[in-house]
Amino acid sequence: MVSRTAHKGGSYNWGAIIALPLSPPARGGRADAGMLISRMSVLDFTGLVFLFSALAGFLGALTGLGGGVVVTPALTLLMGVDLRYAIGASLVSVIATSSGAAAAYVREGYSNIRIGMFLEVATTLGALFGAYLTTRIPTSWLTIIFGLVLLHAAWQSTRPHPADGAHGVADPLAERFKLEGTYPTRSGLESYRAQRVKTGFGIMFGAGTLSGLLGIGSGAMKVIAMDRAMRIPFKVSTTTSNFMIGVTAAASAGIYLSRGYIDPGLAMPVMLGVLAGSLVGARLLAGARTKVLRWTFAAVVGVLAIEMIYNGVSKR
Amino acid sequence: MKLTDQRVEIIIANLLRTGVMLSAAVVLIGGAGYLAHHGHEIASYHQFQGAPEKYRHVALVIDGALHPDWPAVIQLGLLILIATPVARVAFSLVAFAIEKDRIYVAVTAIVLAILIFSLAGSHP
Numbered sequence: 001m002v003s004r005t006a007h008k009g010g011s012y013n014w015g016a017i018i019a020l021p022l023s024p025p026a027r028g029g030r031a032d033a034g035m036l037i038s039r040m041s042v043l044d045f046t047g048l049v050f051l052f053s054a055l056a057g058f059l060g061a062l063t064g065l066g067g068g069v070v071v072t073p074a075l076t077l078l079m080g081v082d083l084r085y086a087i088g089a090s091l092v093s094v095i096a097t098s099s100g101a102a103a104a105y106v107r108e109g110y111s112n113i114r115i116g117m118f119l120e121v122a123t124t125l126g127a128l129f130g131a132y133l134t135t136r137i138p139t140s141w142l143t144i145i146f147g148l149v150l151l152h153a154a155w156q157s158t159r160p161h162p163a164d165g166a167h168g169v170a171d172p173l174a175e176r177f178k179l180e181g182t183y184p185t186r187s188g189l190e191s192y193r194a195q196r197v198k199t200g201f202g203i204m205f206g207a208g209t210l211s212g213l214l215g216i217g218s219g220a221m222k223v224i225a226m227d228r229a230m231r232i233p234f235k236v237s238t239t240t241s242n243f244m245i246g247v248t249a250a251a252s253a254g255i256y257l258s259r260g261y262i263d264p265g266l267a268m269p270v271m272l273g274v275l276a277g278s279l280v281g282a283r284l285l286a287g288a289r290t291k292v293l294r295w296t297f298a299a300v301v302g303v304l305a306i307e308m309i310y311n312g313v314s315k316r
Numbered sequence: 317m318k319l320t321d322q323r324v325e326i327i328i329a330n331l332l333r334t335g336v337m338l339s340a341a342v343v344l345i346g347g348a349g350y351l352a353h354h355g356h357e358i359a360s361y362h363q364f365q366g367a368p369e370k371y372r373h374v375a376l377v378i379d380g381a382l383h384p385d386w387p388a389v390i391q392l393g394l395l396i397l398i399a400t401p402v403a404r405v406a407f408s409l410v411a412f413a414i415e416k417d418r419i420y421v422a423v424t425a426i427v428l429a430i431l432i433f434s435l436a437g438s439h440p
Contacts, residue, residue: 045359082364099332106329246401254434260366264390
């Protein structure tokens, strides 16, 4: 906040980034950037954060990874923002993109409101738990966990999704809670019913915990729960996951707010940037060559992940 | 049955879109005022001190936004955003009740209770 006076540089550990063996040519440049940023005016800072966030939202929408997962490392590694401010701003942007995109998906008739609502019991409980944990775990540990989650996201985004179908054993819980539906395919409406409901529910609790812990949507893990564990068709899984992300994030937002993680001066450019970027990204999605893009993005996310882990380990 | 579900989904879609757009507009207004008044101060987020107390509680944010204290206006916009999924769940509760889907009235009520529990913690 502006009411606080400027800090001299060096209140955070730039040494960790400068010493990173991965990017020797960038060393000097980054260190200089860090020094500059530590004396930046609110106007310049806001502009730069908006640009980073718009880029993160744009790439997040094109690749399906979501903007939140990229914006936090960008803020902490490149701009020296404390992780707790970064995850607070990121969580808010996650609600914006999820709700914005869900509006479009719901119309297409893929997302399943009952399955979403049923699993939201797990994700919101997990989110409360995660938000509670995040106020108690040291930042260095959070940074490492964030890095590991990023690493998984990078790996996941390069893999093709498994084919739908594979009818297995019926789960009585799925019948009881009506975890079924139809979705449009090329050969007309196809019906499906969820399997392994308990496993899916458990993974969803984990996804909610990660969301509350790191201020991310954790859409990838939600998709794993539905698509891999519950055998819900991929397209239904991804759109229902997107639909659930906003509700999950709202569950930890209250705790973030009362703990002061959501700072208006930072959250403003992050939320507006990610939202604008993801809206443009979603428009372009139809004609994009996603394969090259996915690999490029995975590489970027992978590098960010390793920097986060390195940063967290060296801070301990 | 299917028709009702379809209509509910379209209403939910509109609800979400309206919430996000309203929130973005309020954040934009607050942001413009904030930059106009504080744009030349030094930004500092390197060390975590937490947002000031007046931006942490719903009642205080609404108070501040009416002044207007510009960061509080931004925060009000963010609160509208946070309220959007909550409103969606509340609407689903009503929709399931109209459809007389008892199991889902219960499921939705649990989700709504968890959300309200989380937000209730942010009162002073």
